[in-house]
Amino acid sequence: xxxxxLEAADEHGSHHEAQSFWRTYVFSTDHKTIGIQYAVTALLxxxxxxxxMMLMRWQLAFPGRALPLIGRLFGEARMPGGTMLPxxxxxxxxxxxxxxxxxxxxPLAVGGFGNFxxxxxxxxxxxxxxxxxxxxxxxxxxxxxxxLASFFVPGGAAxxxxxxxTPLADIAGSGQTxxxxxxxxxxxxxxxxxxxxxxxxxQLRAKGLTFFRCPFFVWTQxxxxxxxxxxxxxxEAAAVLQFMDRxxxxxxxxxxxxxxxxxxxxxxxxxNPLLWQHLFWFLAHPEVYVLILPAMGIVAEIIANNxxxxxxxxxxxxxxxxxxxxxxxxxxxxxxxxxxxxxxMAAFFQTxxxxxxxxxxxxxxxxVISLWGGSIRFNTPMLFALAFLPMFGIGGLTGLPLGLNITxxxxxxxxxxxxxxxxxxxxxxxxxxFAGIYYWYPKATGxxxxxxxxxxxxxxSLIFMNGVxxxxxxxxxxxxxxxxxxxxxxxxxxxxxxHYNQWSSFSAWALALAQIPFIINFFWSLKHGAxxxxxxxxxxTLEWTDAGSPPxxxxxxxxxxxxxxxxxxxxxGAAKDFVxxxxxx
Amino acid sequence: xxxxxxxxxxxxxxxxxxxxxxxxxxxxLASEVMLFGALFATxxxxxxxxxxxxxxxHYLNIPLATLNTIVLISSSVTMxxxxxxxxxxxxxxxxxxxxxTVLFGAVFLVVKYFEYSAKFHHGYYPRTNTFLAIYFTMTxxxxxxxxxxxxxxxxxxxxxxxxxxxxxxHFTNRVENSGLFWHFVDLVWIFLFPVLYLL
Numbered sequence: 001x002x003x004x005x006l007e008a009a010d011e012h013g014s015h016h017e018a019q020s021f022w023r024t025y026v027f028s029t030d031h032k033t034i035g036i037q038y039a040v041t042a043l044l045x046x047x048x049x050x051x052x053m054m055l056m057r058w059q060l061a062f063p064g065r066a067l068p069l070i071g072r073l074f075g076e077a078r079m080p081g082g083t084m085l086p087x088x089x090x091x092x093x094x095x096x097x098x099x100x101x102x103x104x105x106x107p108l109a110v111g112g113f114g115n116f117x118x119x120x121x122x123x124x125x126x127x128x129x130x131x132x133x134x135x136x137x138x139x140x141x142x143x144x145x146x147x148l149a150s151f152f153v154p155g156g157a158a159x160x161x162x163x164x165x166t167p168l169a170d171i172a173g174s175g176q177t178x179x180x181x182x183x184x185x186x187x188x189x190x191x192x193x194x195x196x197x198x199x200x201x202x203q204l205r206a207k208g209l210t211f212f213r214c215p216f217f218v219w220t221q222x223x224x225x226x227x228x229x230x231x232x233x234x235x236e237a238a239a240v241l242q243f244m245d246r247x248x249x250x251x252x253x254x255x256x257x258x259x260x261x262x263x264x265x266x267x268x269x270x271x272n273p274l275l276w277q278h279l280f281w282f283l284a285h286p287e288v289y290v291l292i293l294p295a296m297g298i299v300a301e302i303i304a305n306n307x308x309x310x311x312x313x314x315x316x317x318x319x320x321x322x323x324x325x326x327x328x329x330x331x332x333x334x335x336x337x338x339x340x341x342x343x344x345m346a347a348f349f350q351t352x353x354x355x356x357x358x359x360x361x362x363x364x365x366x367x368v369i370s371l372w373g374g375s376i377r378f379n380t381p382m383l384f385a386l387a388f389l390p391m392f393g394i395g396g397l398t399g400l401p402l403g404l405n406i407t408x409x410x411x412x413x414x415x416x417x418x419x420x421x422x423x424x425x426x427x428x429x430x431x432x433x434f435a436g437i438y439y440w441y442p443k444a445t446g447x448x449x450x451x452x453x454x455x456x457x458x459x460x461s462l463i464f465m466n467g468v469x470x471x472x473x474x475x476x477x478x479x480x481x482x483x484x485x486x487x488x489x490x491x492x493x494x495x496x497x498x499h500y501n502q503w504s505s506f507s508a509w510a511l512a513l514a515q516i517p518f519i520i521n522f523f524w525s526l527k528h529g530a531x532x533x534x535x536x537x538x539x540x541t542l543e544w545t546d547a548g549s550p551p552x553x554x555x556x557x558x559x560x561x562x563x564x565x566x567x568x569x570x571x572x573g574a575a576k577d578f579v580x581x582x583x584x585x
Numbered sequence: 586x587x588x589x590x591x592x593x594x595x596x597x598x599x600x601x602x603x604x605x606x607x608x609x610x611x612x613x614l615a616s617e618v619m620l621f622g623a624l625f626a627t628x629x630x631x632x633x634x635x636x637x638x639x640x641x642x643h644y645l646n647i648p649l650a651t652l653n654t655i656v657l658i659s660s661s662v663t664m665x666x667x668x669x670x671x672x673x674x675x676x677x678x679x680x681x682x683x684x685x686t687v688l689f690g691a692v693f694l695v696v697k698y699f700e701y702s703a704k705f706h707h708g709y710y711p712r713t714n715t716f717l718a719i720y721f722t723m724t725x726x727x728x729x730x731x732x733x734x735x736x737x738x739x740x741x742x743x744x745x746x747x748x749x750x751x752x753x754x755h756f757t758n759r760v761e762n763s764g765l766f767w768h769f770v771d772l773v774w775i776f777l778f779p780v781l782y783l784l
Contacts, residue, residue, distance in 0.1 A: 125589045125591055128591060128593075128609070129609060132609075191613075194612070194616075195609050195612045196609075198608070199612065202601055202608055203593050203604075203605050203608060204605075229612060229615060230615065231619075232616070233617070233620035234623035236620055236623075237620050237623035237624050240726065241627065244711060244718065244721075248711045248712060248718075248721075249711065249712035250712055250715070251712070252631070252719075268715065270634075270714060272630060282623070555589075556589070559589075
């Protein structure tokens with residue numbers, strides 16, 4: 001341990017020796033390598049989760065019809081004759097949610113962008129605990145492998161939804177136990193990451209970089225880390241309790257007298273199924289903000305850079321962000337209006353829910369007003385960032401009826417909810433993440449991505465994303481239930497709207513094709529992209545002005561000193577239209 | 586010291602007054618508070634919702650738990666003494682106090698072993714009722730924390746102590762941090778004891 005400590009110290013010396021392949025690319029402690037590892041792994045999981053969803057969409061569009069060509073590959077137990085069994089649909093549904101949230105978006109937004117960009121933006125040579133950072137990635141990787149492995153246990157992967165509601169999850173097949181183990185790995189990973197992010201932001205800011213000189217992206221990662229740190233442990237506790245229920249035969253979530261398939265369950269009873277929901281949503285509501293805050297950070301950076309203007313209301317945005325982070329801990333039960341909670345409880349949670357919409361609107365409005373009077377550069381990152389604004393806006397506004405008890409009850413178990421939260425995370429967060437990839441790609445690789453391919457990626461993605469999710473508001477308001485393996489085909493009253501399922505499905509498959517330009521661009525540009533300057537976007541923040549592209553080991557030749565705020569664009573009287581943070585006043 | 590070393594691993598950052606490790610351990614403890622907080626909340630919810638709730642003494646052995654409380658508090662005292670000995674540059678005393686801390690931890694586990702096996706002997710299992718379920722889960726998770734703390738302390742008593750020769754301050758900080766964790770584990774027990782055994 002002592003020896004490795006000294007080695008670690010030496011590694012971060014400015015004159016370091018060449019490292020082995022394994023130390024450089026696999027078991028690296030360099031935040032940039034770890035960030036790229038996180039990002040690439042998360043992108044693969046996003047793609048995998050997307051594939052699960054495309055399978056589901058076949059079943060929703062053409063319930064009961066055999067899937068041509070590939071249907072038979074999934075075996076007789078899951079798709080006999082190529083027709084999907086409802087249990088397999090449930091597997092796909094649960095794992096789509098789990099993978100997209102815990103293995104796709106969060107690792108990309110926090111593990112990927114946070115790791116790569118945050119230390120560079122605050123002028124730090126690395127994260128404060130590089131080896132813990134490496135451990136964080138490998139716990140994440142282990143969690144991912146565990147989740148994938150769960151498809152191969154007897155009975156298949158978890159089938160109780162990504163929320164794993166009890167008592168259903170308590171009595172589900174063994175895939176659920178593997179799901180719990182996978183979650184424990186992922187929780188450990190995010191805990192290690194969160195401690196690292198907060199400590200790094202507090203301790204390793206460069207000289208002169210006060211908190212209110214930090215780029216908004218740094219703030220979003222900082223608040224996000226607090227949410228991860230404090231919201232995940234209750235889910236870990238809940239996972240332990242569910243594990244006990246499943247393995248040791250306890251009854252934490254099993255009420256007295258529970259009857260399953262006509263037989264009384266042989267357990268002591270005395271538990272409370274709603275307890276799981278409370279513990280789960282205590283995590284999962286802050287988790288919603290974990291999904292969205294880094295996206296807002298990315299968008300803020302790109303908007304300031306491409307409007308060549310300071311952000312409107314930077315301080316308001318930061319205060320809103322902190323308030324939002326705090327409030328996100330006391331709104332969770334708005335996911336539970338359907339459980340028959342008392343009106344006092346419901347009144348409290350719908351009030352806090354309405355209050356939390358205020359800071360979100362303040363941030364979004366600031367971003368929109370930031371565009372005013374700017375001479376906007378419409379490059380690919382900016383297009384994605386701009387699309388984020390109305391898409392997240394739709395997601396947010398359609399959430400208001402869900403935050404109120406009385407309107408939530410008819411809508412909650414319908415496709416309306418699916419449409420709502422997907423607008424927040426898919427065309428919302430994922431667009432912001434694409435924006436971030438196009439924006440920081442030159443920093444990470446030294447080469448720019450193709451603008452032409454980027455636009456071929458953006459426009460079809462924008463159209464088809466809306467094609468997937470917009471019909472869900474209609475089907476949802478018509479009363480089509482979610483979680484049905486046949487997409488509502490068995491209900492007479494949904495007949496007038498079931499054809500929208502096909503709209504969504506065809507859009508989803510077209511959306512997959514729209515990602516091809518991105519995949520080509522991502523790999524082709526590695527070798528053949530135009531060489532990027534260190535400050536490829538004429539930006540003001542430290543990662544562009546003081547570090548090379550890609551930055552060397554240790555990031556900076558000398559630790560920069562910061563003299564000004566993060567968004568000094570188009571300062572009257574300045575020689576150029578941007579003044580780097582590290583430029584002496 | 587070259588320019589690119591990670592700053593404030595040992596010395597405190599002037600404006601925050603803390604080194605990295607100290608902030609890290611406090612953040613970790615904050616998350617631990619949330620973990621055990623969720624379990625205590627579970628306990629309250631289950632108990633409030635239960636038709637009848639057994640008195641802890643009906644199933645549990647209060648004298649043994651009292652003994653364990655004393656053992657853990659003593660271990661916290663020796664933990665502080667171990668750190669204080671390093672501050673006074675007395676490495677020999679540190680070894681002695683650290684060894685006693687680990688030893689007290691071991692005594693705790695042995696007592697807990699006898700408690701658990703007595704329960705199993707009487708046919709009391711986690712599945713028997715929700716009281717025993719929460720008892721085994723909370724004390725079990727606490728026990729894992731005790732083992733974790735013992736492992737770290739044993740490491741600093743043994744191989745980890747080599748750092749003392751090269752960087753006294755760094756080593757002292759590490760012992761302080763592992764001490765903070767150990768006190769937390771102690772504190773959790775201070776809550777568990779009355780909640781599970783006495784109330």
